[in-house]
Amino acid sequence: MEALVQQFFNFEIMARALPLVLTGLRQTIVLCLLVIPLGLAGGLMFALVSLARSRVVRWSMVVGIDFFRAIPPLVLLIFVYSGLPFAGIRLSPLTAVAVAFFLNTSSYYGEIYRAGIESVGGGQWDAARSTGLSARQTVVSVVLPQAVRNVLPDLVSNTVEVIKLTSIASVVALPELLYSADMARSITFNTSPIVLAAAIYLVVLWPIVRFVSRLERRIAW
Amino acid sequence: MQAWSRFVEAFFNWALVKQYAPTILKGAITTIEIALAVVVTGIVLGFALAVARTWRILPINVIIVAFVDVLRALPPLVLVLLVFFGLPNVGVNLPSFAVLWIVLSFVLAAFAEEIFWAGILSVPKGQWEAARSTGFSFFATLSYIVLPQAVRLTVPPITNRTVAITKNTALGTVIGVPEILNQATTAQSFAGNATPLMMGAVAYVVLFIPVVAFGRWIETRFAWRRA
Numbered sequence: 423m424e425a426l427v428q429q430f431f432n433f434e435i436m437a438r439a440l441p442l443v444l445t446g447l448r449q450t451i452v453l454c455l456l457v458i459p460l461g462l463a464g465g466l467m468f469a470l471v472s473l474a475r476s477r478v479v480r481w482s483m484v485v486g487i488d489f490f491r492a493i494p495p496l497v498l499l500i501f502v503y504s505g506l507p508f509a510g511i512r513l514s515p516l517t518a519v520a521v522a523f524f525l526n527t528s529s530y531y532g533e534i535y536r537a538g539i540e541s542v543g544g545g546q547w548d549a550a551r552s553t554g555l556s557a558r559q560t561v562v563s564v565v566l567p568q569a570v571r572n573v574l575p576d577l578v579s580n581t582v583e584v585i586k587l588t589s590i591a592s593v594v595a596l597p598e599l600l601y602s603a604d605m606a607r608s609i610t611f612n613t614s615p616i617v618l619a620a621a622i623y624l625v626v627l628w629p630i631v632r633f634v635s636r637l638e639r640r641i642a643w
Numbered sequence: 644m645q646a647w648s649r650f651v652e653a654f655f656n657w658a659l660v661k662q663y664a665p666t667i668l669k670g671a672i673t674t675i676e677i678a679l680a681v682v683v684t685g686i687v688l689g690f691a692l693a694v695a696r697t698w699r700i701l702p703i704n705v706i707i708v709a710f711v712d713v714l715r716a717l718p719p720l721v722l723v724l725l726v727f728f729g730l731p732n733v734g735v736n737l738p739s740f741a742v743l744w745i746v747l748s749f750v751l752a753a754f755a756e757e758i759f760w761a762g763i764l765s766v767p768k769g770q771w772e773a774a775r776s777t778g779f780s781f782f783a784t785l786s787y788i789v790l791p792q793a794v795r796l797t798v799p800p801i802t803n804r805t806v807a808i809t810k811n812t813a814l815g816t817v818i819g820v821p822e823i824l825n826q827a828t829t830a831q832s833f834a835g836n837a838t839p840l841m842m843g844a845v846a847y848v849v850l851f852i853p854v855v856a857f858g859r860w861i862e863t864r865f866a867w868r869r870a
Contacts, residue, residue, distance in 0.1 A: 494810040
């Protein structure tokens, strides 16, 4: 028991690691502010293109989205970061993370938006068009607001997944929260810094996880 | 044209494909083994926890909810590193594949519990009362009346979550589990060429496209059959 506390909850080591871990937290926040808007925008783009009348465009979107949903994000990230240099494209860790996350999270957000758009009845389209709104106005002011409201729990819960996913940026040596904590672990030979990082993730994400559970129950049933 | 042939040389070098095919295949088998183990233990454990929660014994439920919330809020990679580097220092030595299996099973169990529990709650209370008053025992009510209705609703979300979590087997590369990604990156650094990595990516697509497509099919099949 003593050893367990020493190994996982050593407050002295946590206090020493805190400044480093907080620098990591700042990087994680910056990363989230970069990849979440990118993914939300990319997903919306994917979903809107999927509305195209041309069957070829629609099917290639399905194939593209399924492709990026089938590849584990870590594989995509390592491919972008350490594979592309062989093609002469060398990206910084941050750019590599941004590119890989854009492809992965846009596909997931895109699927969510698509489900939302499908949940808006055809009558809404017809009604909006017959009052004289253009196709673009119909999408922007009639369909999307309802679509987003219908899939809000999924959007929030996917965002939680994206925040959690930023931890894989540590693998390409981007000094975010997990990377800093793991560095502190390797210096101190003690697991407490990772427990500290876990505690930070928990403090930030637990309220959102709870919130999503409640949101889901209220809307679905 | 020269740029094109250099690109092909770097990503689709046929000699390297032949050389490393057995390695990547070995990785694929490891990935499949761990993924299957995770799916079975994760879903069974999640289901058991959801059923245990129907007894409504307060201390047990508090523990279950805490377990579920913590595992849903923490990034799996954090848990993997925590268990992998933490346990040996307190005298528990687990091989890396076991660490990956345990962590991912627990994560899947947490998500599955939440989904099954939502399914159980969605069955109207009258169903319980009607069954109990016709003389069904608690367990008979649960297994003949409530669960059959509850489980149907949970198929699409469980499928999607399972797919997402089995893809996390790639995280095993960080602690040296010899799965596809690990074999591919090792081979890449030996070969000084991106072909093995490309093969790894292809292996994932071949493995997971059918699973993702199946998830999509399940979703449309079960979508509008909510009780």
